[in-house]
Amino acid sequence: LDQPIGLPEELFSELYFRHASVAGFQPGESVKGRDLLYGILLPSGAECCLAFANAISGSEEAFTILMNRKAEELGMKNTRFANSTGLHEEGLYPLLSIFPFFYNALGNEEFRKFFTTSRYTTSPTDIHPDGITFVSSMFQSLDSASIPGGEILGGKTGYTSEAGLCLASLALINGREYILVTAGAAGDHQTDPYHLLDAQNIYGQLGRQAE
Numbered sequence: 001l002d003q004p005i006g007l008p009e010e011l012f013s014e015l016y017f018r019h020a021s022v023a024g025f026q027p028g029e030s031v032k033g034r035d036l037l038y039g040i041l042l043p044s045g046a047e048c049c050l051a052f053a054n055a056i057s058g059s060e061e062a063f064t065i066l067m068n069r070k071a072e073e074l075g076m077k078n079t080r081f082a083n084s085t086g087l088h089e090e091g092l093y094p095l096l097s098i099f100p101f102f103y104n105a106l107g108n109e110e111f112r113k114f115f116t117t118s119r120y121t122t123s124p125t126d127i128h129p130d131g132i133t134f135v136s137s138m139f140q141s142l143d144s145a146s147i148p149g150g151e152i153l154g155g156k157t158g159y160t161s162e163a164g165l166c167l168a169s170l171a172l173i174n175g176r177e178y179i180l181v182t183a184g185a186a187g188d189h190q191t192d193p194y195h196l197l198d199a200q201n202i203y204g205q206l207g208r209q210a211e
Helices: 013-017 033-041 046-057 060-073 099-106 109-115 137-141 194-209
Strands: 004-006 030-032 119-121 133-135 150-160 164-173 176-185
Touching (some): 033 046, 033 109, 060 099, 133 137, 164 194
16 A cells, blocks of 8 residues: 555546546656545545556556456446446446445455545655645535434545436444445535435434434
8 A cells, every 4th residue: 555656647638538536646646555545535536546446457447357356256236347437438337236345345444444534635745745635525515424323434425427426335323333325316516415415314314213
């Protein structure tokens, strides 16, 4: 995770064309792997996804093969990843059974730490001598992480016009952890965060049932 990983200029061209979410790293910058992971999980940085995929597998295509192989190992039927960013492509249908992937990832202590972080400042680089401060897109949109009987510990938001507002989240309610994955909420980045409101509503019902 402390290995420096480069972000070549050609990595950015399609992301700019497709108006993909980026974390703020610049072409030619070299950053630590852990900073890329925080850039993926907190501000949904597509450039971080591509750089990490290239570092692990040599290309996004090769990394996608690993993603689909892992999905098959986890029994994720009717699931096919077409890229590392989640940007829409024909033949991409990951959300039909994303829960096993998420559940498996939470078993990794490093991932859990990243996933439940609300704010993080990256290591300094030549381009960003003070680092970049990331704020979780989920926590940034929540008035409060508190829910009846507990709190929302972490979450990863997502949006495309085809998938709607999506959220994979983790909560602690009355001493027990719950995972919730939702997709297809109405709205976009300019509307109310209906995916977060859905999560608060569902987690709230669980908390009130135990009262």
